[in-house]
Amino acid sequence: MTKKMKLSQLSDMLQDLNVESLEGVTIEGDIELNITGGGGLNPALAYAIGSEISQISLHMANIGRILGFPAEQLFASAFGMAEAPQPQALPASPKIQELLASKFEVSKVDNWKNPIQEVTLGATSGDGGSRKSTVTIGGENALPYYFDAEMPHRNYVTMDVFDMPIGMAKAVKGNYEDVINDPAEWAKKVVRDFNADMVTIHLISTDPLINDTPAKEAAKVVEDVLQAVDVPIVIGGSGNPEKDPEVLEKAAEVAEGERVLLASASLNLDYERIAKAAMDYGHNVLSWTQLEINAQKELNRKLMKQCNVPRDRIVMDPTTAALGYGLDYAYTNMERIRLAGLMGDDELTFPMSSGTTNAWGAREAWMVSSPLNQDSDWGPREYRGPIWEIVTGLALSLAGNDMFMMMHPTSVQVLKEITQTLYGSIESEEIDITNWIGAEV
Amino acid sequence: MKINSPLEAYKFLPATNCGECGEATCMAFAAHLIDRSHKLTDCKPILEAKFKKKYEELDALLAPEIREVEIGVGDKIVKIGGDDVLYRHKLTFFNQTAYAYDVTDSMDEKDLVERVKYIQDFKKFYVGNFLTVDMVAVRCTSKDPAKFAAAVKKVVETTDLPIILCSFDPAVLKAGLEASKGRNPLLYAANKDNWKEVGELALEYDVPVTLFAPNDLDMLKTLAKTFAEMGTEKLVLDPGTFPTGKQLKQTLTNFLKVRRAGIDGDREIAYPIMAVPFTAWMAHDDPVSASYWETVVASVFTIKYGDIMILHSTEPYAMLPELHIRDTIYTDPRKPVTVDPGMYKVGEPTADSPVLVTTNFALTYYTVESDIASNKIDCFLWAIDTDGIGVEAAVAGGQLTAEKIKKGIEDSGFDLKKDTSHNTVIIPGLAARLQGDVEDATGANVMVGPADSGRIPGWMEKNWPPQKK
Numbered sequence: 001m002t003k004k005m006k007l008s009q010l011s012d013m014l015q016d017l018n019v020e021s022l023e024g025v026t027i028e029g030d031i032e033l034n035i036t037g038g039g040g041l042n043p044a045l046a047y048a049i050g051s052e053i054s055q056i057s058l059h060m061a062n063i064g065r066i067l068g069f070p071a072e073q074l075f076a077s078a079f080g081m082a083e084a085p086q087p088q089a090l091p092a093s094p095k096i097q098e099l100l101a102s103k104f105e106v107s108k109v110d111n112w113k114n115p116i117q118e119v120t121l122g123a124t125s126g127d128g129g130s131r132k133s134t135v136t137i138g139g140e141n142a143l144p145y146y147f148d149a150e151m152p153h154r155n156y157v158t159m160d161v162f163d164m165p166i167g168m169a170k171a172v173k174g175n176y177e178d179v180i181n182d183p184a185e186w187a188k189k190v191v192r193d194f195n196a197d198m199v200t201i202h203l204i205s206t207d208p209l210i211n212d213t214p215a216k217e218a219a220k221v222v223e224d225v226l227q228a229v230d231v232p233i234v235i236g237g238s239g240n241p242e243k244d245p246e247v248l249e250k251a252a253e254v255a256e257g258e259r260v261l262l263a264s265a266s267l268n269l270d271y272e273r274i275a276k277a278a279m280d281y282g283h284n285v286l287s288w289t290q291l292e293i294n295a296q297k298e299l300n301r302k303l304m305k306q307c308n309v310p311r312d313r314i315v316m317d318p319t320t321a322a323l324g325y326g327l328d329y330a331y332t333n334m335e336r337i338r339l340a341g342l343m344g345d346d347e348l349t350f351p352m353s354s355g356t357t358n359a360w361g362a363r364e365a366w367m368v369s370s371p372l373n374q375d376s377d378w379g380p381r382e383y384r385g386p387i388w389e390i391v392t393g394l395a396l397s398l399a400g401n402d403m404f405m406m407m408h409p410t411s412v413q414v415l416k417e418i419t420q421t422l423y424g425s426i427e428s429e430e431i432d433i434t435n436w437i438g439a440e441v
Numbered sequence: 442m443k444i445n446s447p448l449e450a451y452k453f454l455p456a457t458n459c460g461e462c463g464e465a466t467c468m469a470f471a472a473h474l475i476d477r478s479h480k481l482t483d484c485k486p487i488l489e490a491k492f493k494k495k496y497e498e499l500d501a502l503l504a505p506e507i508r509e510v511e512i513g514v515g516d517k518i519v520k521i522g523g524d525d526v527l528y529r530h531k532l533t534f535f536n537q538t539a540y541a542y543d544v545t546d547s548m549d550e551k552d553l554v555e556r557v558k559y560i561q562d563f564k565k566f567y568v569g570n571f572l573t574v575d576m577v578a579v580r581c582t583s584k585d586p587a588k589f590a591a592a593v594k595k596v597v598e599t600t601d602l603p604i605i606l607c608s609f610d611p612a613v614l615k616a617g618l619e620a621s622k623g624r625n626p627l628l629y630a631a632n633k634d635n636w637k638e639v640g641e642l643a644l645e646y647d648v649p650v651t652l653f654a655p656n657d658l659d660m661l662k663t664l665a666k667t668f669a670e671m672g673t674e675k676l677v678l679d680p681g682t683f684p685t686g687k688q689l690k691q692t693l694t695n696f697l698k699v700r701r702a703g704i705d706g707d708r709e710i711a712y713p714i715m716a717v718p719f720t721a722w723m724a725h726d727d728p729v730s731a732s733y734w735e736t737v738v739a740s741v742f743t744i745k746y747g748d749i750m751i752l753h754s755t756e757p758y759a760m761l762p763e764l765h766i767r768d769t770i771y772t773d774p775r776k777p778v779t780v781d782p783g784m785y786k787v788g789e790p791t792a793d794s795p796v797l798v799t800t801n802f803a804l805t806y807y808t809v810e811s812d813i814a815s816n817k818i819d820c821f822l823w824a825i826d827t828d829g830i831g832v833e834a835a836v837a838g839g840q841l842t843a844e845k846i847k848k849g850i851e852d853s854g855f856d857l858k859k860d861t862s863h864n865t866v867i868i869p870g871l872a873a874r875l876q877g878d879v880e881d882a883t884g885a886n887v888m889v890g891p892a893d894s895g896r897i898p899g900w901m902e903k904n905w906p907p908q909k910k
Contacts, residue, residue, distance in 0.1 A: 104658035371895035379757030428686025
């Protein structure tokens, strides 16, 4: 036998519970409870029906709540609960009342096992030279400024000096007009006034297409510069592959014992002569290649195996392309070289140098305004130029570069400040940034 | 991404080689899934019901380690995060750092609108395109919800750029959310004191939210874990950007640690990271020093793992290097940016028009092309195949030679003697040393152009057409 109970009957039952707000609400009755079984209600059946009806009444009570009736209180009082339950939180509210504590942990890198070679530039009287101090670069066991290992040496800047007046961006030139005809004075100025750690003397007048200055004469300039300053020096040729070996040989000779850096040995000139000059007179070699990691390996290998240059006398220059002019390759090339070195490629475990001055070739660094009228205003170039050199160098410092060849005094100052800050040697007043949003700026 | 070889991805694909995705084989498609040049949804068969399980499994395996978070709506929507590697040469970095420049609710309405428009319209030509900035951050300095709402409303009316609502006061943030409904702004920020209220707002309005725990990575992770449990993973982490000294060094360490943990698989902290170079202005009074230092800090954190940042200086000398360093870091380093070698006509050249050569390095090519085109100089321009190396380096490295130039011109079917009235080639100033060789190789007159293509117009006025000999 089946007893059918319509929903409408339910509302009658609910009335007994004083669910007043449901009065007048008709629910079209598709829902039926089928109660099957014999006459009378046995206890199990009663339980089952009770369960169903309770479920339904809950649904109904929910409808009541939606209509604004405080159904919880009604249930609470109806069933004699001591306290009415708290109204249920809004659906958007967090269920979580306390922070779920968590500890931050991160591991150190486990495959940087090969330290970068240390190279010392310059020699004091104790080592057969005449420098007051030396500069040591390299020695890293991790990427620069990383917490995995202490960084043994900070970054250094060597400032460019030329053996003849050259074309320079206006913002650079203003700083050197008084010394442009005197490389020794120029060298003094960058050390005394601009805080250069080293000086690079570029013997560009030796280029056959420029002045074709004889190597012997160029070597005198090197002597003058060595006299003028007591920091380590770098000697650069003109970049002419035919002439440079001869020029650098002579320069190496007059700088004997000073442990200068000869710039550069490259694959497109007679690198053996340059390496030999470095060995004969006690210098270091800059191994210069153009944005190509395999060429860099090849040249380093040749310097070591073919020319017997000891490991502690090689510095690499994998080429600096300026910001916006190929820095994307230069950055990754250096980063890959440094990572390969740290992971054990012993043809690449050498400190690196960057011709950061190349940044001044970018038109954004020197041009008065954009040649394109669709561009937004570029603003004054006096401020644009130095930051171009800074950001170029800064990016490469993060890729692993150890020393920078630079030109603009402001660039040198800011680059040194940021790299030494990241190195950890700049003390500064602590700044509370907790409420930075409200800062009056 | 939990997998890194095409073979691993291939196992989940239907293996029908149907070609609907545009690749000949499923294996080829798998390779593009790994390098992210195709999306899984490009595979139509796997979207069928019977592959549902495989689709879901593979989709999870392909998900980037760092979650991707979207801010804003429509064309200008900004996506941040989504990275899988610590070093860009391993894969490339995706979703370049989003740059937001600030306005405050204490500004005059006129100044505010002007600044927002300046931010929105700032552009710089680069490699055939314009570099632009992305967002406006509205800082509450008034502490007044009504004022904040008014400023946000003005910003929303002025620009489609996504916005960041900056305050630690939930009432202020709520007012800002009401004023920017439907724009999916980023909330800045929840911290250890206000997290419950700000979390409720983020859930209620369904917007991304920044978690701020200055120099406290345990708290940062605690907040992230709590928010995930509350029901949102649209999170951005701000470990605090301290602008100077050892605090700045510590900031870098924090960024490195958070990203490494995320890439290494700690899901609780694998979210995009925010830097606030703005704080440089709390350390420097002089605006040039502050701008410089802000740019320096911005550069550090563009390179090392900042996914989004809030900046103040809108001086071009700050914005231009910021835009360029970002482009530098987010250019795919695995392939040189080149244009196809060959002849390009600029304007409508005739037999009397100049013939210029440059390299197929995209930067060089587009710079030269735009300098010529914007000055309405009709000419023939050759992109010589230098393996994507610029003029100066290509001359030094032997990728740009007289033979290459000769071959480049001839390969395009162009005959200097027949197709021009002047039989003259103009080479770049930085390739001056090739002049004699090019004359010998091509039999043409060779003129040396300026070292920078920005000077071509002036050079043309003086030197073109060439004097008859």
